[in-house]
Amino acid sequence: xxxxxxxxxxxxxxxxxxxxxxxxxxxxxxxxxxxxxxxxxxxxxxxxxxxxxxxxxxxxxxxxxxxxxxxxxxxxxxxxxxxxxxxxxxxxxxxxxxxxxxxxxxxxxxxxxxxxxxxxxxxxxxxxxxxxxxxxxxxxxxxxxxxxxxxxxxxxxxxxxxxxxxxxxxxxxxxxxxxxxxxxxxxxxxxxxxxxxxxxxxxxxxxxxxxxxxxxxxxxxxxxxxxxxxxxxxxxxxxxxxxxxxxxxxxxxxxxxxxxxxxxxxxxxxxxxxxxxxxxxxxxxxxxxxxxxxxxxxxxxxxxxxxxxxxxxxxxxxxxxxxxxxxxxxxxxxxxxxxxxxxxxxxxxxxxxxxxxxxxxxxxxxxxxxxxxxxxxxxxxxxxxxxxxx
Ligand code: TXA
Ligand code: MG
Numbered sequence: 001x002x003x004x005x006x007x008x009x010x011x012x013x014x015x016x017x018x019x020x021x022x023x024x025x026x027x028x029x030x031x032x033x034x035x036x037x038x039x040x041x042x043x044x045x046x047x048x049x050x051x052x053x054x055x056x057x058x059x060x061x062x063x064x065x066x067x068x069x070x071x072x073x074x075x076x077x078x079x080x081x082x083x084x085x086x087x088x089x090x091x092x093x094x095x096x097x098x099x100x101x102x103x104x105x106x107x108x109x110x111x112x113x114x115x116x117x118x119x120x121x122x123x124x125x126x127x128x129x130x131x132x133x134x135x136x137x138x139x140x141x142x143x144x145x146x147x148x149x150x151x152x153x154x155x156x157x158x159x160x161x162x163x164x165x166x167x168x169x170x171x172x173x174x175x176x177x178x179x180x181x182x183x184x185x186x187x188x189x190x191x192x193x194x195x196x197x198x199x200x201x202x203x204x205x206x207x208x209x210x211x212x213x214x215x216x217x218x219x220x221x222x223x224x225x226x227x228x229x230x231x232x233x234x235x236x237x238x239x240x241x242x243x244x245x246x247x248x249x250x251x252x253x254x255x256x257x258x259x260x261x262x263x264x265x266x267x268x269x270x271x272x273x274x275x276x277x278x279x280x281x282x283x284x285x286x287x288x289x290x291x292x293x294x295x296x297x298x299x300x301x302x303x304x305x306x307x308x309x310x311x312x313x314x315x316x317x318x319x320x321x322x323x324x325x326x327x328x329x330x331x332x333x334x335x336x337x338x339x340x341x342x343x344x345x346x347x348x349x350x351x352x353x354x355x356x357x358x359x360x361x362x363x364x365x366x367x368x369x370x371x372x373x374x375x376x377x378x379x380x381x382x383x384x385x386x387x388x389x390x
Pocket of ligand 2 (some may be wrong): 023147
């Protein structure tokens with residue numbers, strides 16, 4: 001793909017159509033535009049334009065068998081894209097759209113194969129974000145948009161993250177600050193006998209059940225035998241920072257703090273075994289409450305610093321723990337909104353290992369733990385990133 005200039009459009013409030021006119025034109029002319037939503041930044045193209053959609057896959061380096069979500073500004077735009085019953089979708093949309101809910105429905109012939117990766121279903125979402133909605137209305141075509149990261153990287157929650165991953169590869173990024181949820185939408189498949197949550201997000205099974213009277217099955221909890229091949233995106237490694245991610249489990253803050261202590265000790269042991277001579281730098285993602293309960297009694301020469309103070313560290317110590325407190329108390333919504341930012345920051349300061357605090361898998365905690373376990377890639381034992389030395 002030809003390298004090109006990437007236009008950064010900074011949104012000023014109150015938002016006028018003029019500010020979005022350039023971006024809408026790029027989309028209408030077959031170009032790509034990264035835009036903010038309430039969940040994460042999306043990388044959009046005209047969903048009816050196959051060449052434009054192909055450019056999304058190329059810019060992201062995304063496998064072509066992973067389908068895209070189509071974004072529309074209002075429920076009346078859904079009918080043209082679908083066939084079959086819309087009863088449940090309509091009920092859910094009137095309750096939770098615009099919002100962080102994506103529904104998978106039978107697709108109409110209007111939706112090109114490349115958008116759905118050849119599936120006979122299409123995923124649709126109305127984002128709850130003023131700038132996104134204004135852009136979608138102005139563009140006046142459905143916009144196919146995955147998260148605006150290079151494939152495999154954490155989803156972008158700020159325009160700067162999109163710039164990091166895609167500058168020179170796309171013509172336009174709209175910068176409208178941080179995304180409020182910080183994790184991608186709930187993906188709900190309504191095409192089977194029972195509704196299935198293919199990806200947990202801010203809209204929960206309880207909320208869905210409250211509206212349609214049927215409890216959705218959670219695909220993430222299914223065994224392989226029961227797993228339908230309906231969630232193509234779930235099979236790929238996601239949200240992967242360069243360093244390995246370890247999860248500190250435990251019911252209470254003090255249990256998790258003890259677990260963090262243990263993981264740090266194991267990490268140091270690993271470093272000694274591997275005869276790594278330089279410093280070991282660990283990124284710690286937790287609440288302040290949990291972090292303050294860590295007692296590294298068994299470990300000497302440890303250097304603690306906030307992730308923002310890294311430049312002031314004295315590098316002569318053996319172990320550096322760079323902490324990122326997502327909030328003062330353990331809270332899933334706060335952890336969810338900061339996780340991807342923290343993973344990217346830890347990459348930037350080149351940590352050897354990341355330890356993150358587990359949270360109860362309820363409400364937003366389910367989505368947070370889903371992304372965190374994917375970032376961890378199932379790794380149990382501390383394994384230092386190749387190199388190890390600073
Ligand atoms: O919050 C979000 O959903 C963001 C913003 C930009 O809207 N978008 C997003 O898109 O996260 P993406 O492409 O990163 O994730 C879409 C997920 C993938 O796991 C994909 O496999 C699944 O939705 N998906 C898309 N179309 C589908 C379909 N027809 N059937 C089943 N799964 C589908
Ligand atoms: Mg994505």
